[in-house]
Amino acid sequence: MARTAADGAAPFGDLPATVRFAVKPVIRFIGDALREYQECLDSRDADGVPSHLPRASALLFGQADGDEIAISDIEFVPNVRDSDESVMAEFEATIVPRFGEVYRNPKRGFWSDEKGVLQAIMKQSANGLELMGSIHSHPNWHEIGPRHERYQRLSEKPTKIDDYLFRQSCWPVNVIWYVHESGGGIAHRVAGWRPGPDQCDRLDIRIPPAIHEQFDVRIEEE
Structure with missing residues (x-):
């Protein structure tokens, strides 16, 4: 997540709560x-505990009309969570005291490079698209990760730090893509969120039928 605004939810005005994805950006993100989740599984030791914490994240670009927000492309930007001194300092000073010692691990969390975000915005602006928000994955780390990190259950719902970062960015679309093992395969649960006055409000996420047919994807509703 890149720092683009101050604390507090943005005034989203009349922006619709329905978000419709084209096939291309979904396929690219999946x-x-x-790949990240398979690397996680491949990093398991003799006790079955992985060392690689999977992190997939991208920026969402599209357009909004009176009825829906249409997401037609995504951009992957560099993750500077463990390389940018100012980001690492913010984690030490703010994130760790507020959200727990697990976030002292530099491999935990994703922070988009601000220059990368700007470059993505300029590129997509030339195509007539606006930055609408972000999408990131959650693994079932509470089931497969080291035991001392299993206290926080992950899903398609925002964690406390997700809520904090969503408010920092003030983007109207924030999608969480939950990837987990299920029935001998890999399944996906998806939900979208927008900062609200007291908590994140759920968005109406629409994924193309072809995606549901090709992958085990379930859109979570209230």
Whole structure:
């Protein structure tokens, strides 16, 4: 997540709560999320505990009309969570005291490079698209990760730090893509969120039928 605004939810005005994805951006993100998750599974030790914490994240670009927000492309930008001194300092000073010692691990969390975000915005602006928000994956780390990190249950719902970062960015679309093992395969649960006055409000996420047919994807509703 890149720092683009101050604390507090943005005034989203009349922006619709329905978000419709084209096939292309979903396929691209799933590919990255699956690669990350497979690397996680491949990093398991003799006790079955993985060392690689999968992190897939991308920026969402599209357009909004009176009825829905249409997401037609995504951009992957560098993760500077463990390399940018100012980001690492913010984690030490703010994130760790507020959200727990697990976030002292530099491999935990994703922070988009601000220059990368700007470059993505300029590129997509030339195509007539606006930055609408972000999408990131959650693994079932509470089931497969080290035991001392299993206290926080992950899903398609925002964690406390997700809520904090969503408010920092003030983007109207924030999608969480939950990737987990299920029935001998890999399944996906998806939900979208927008900062609200007291908590994140759920968005109406629409994924193309072809995606549901090709992958085990379930859209979570209230």
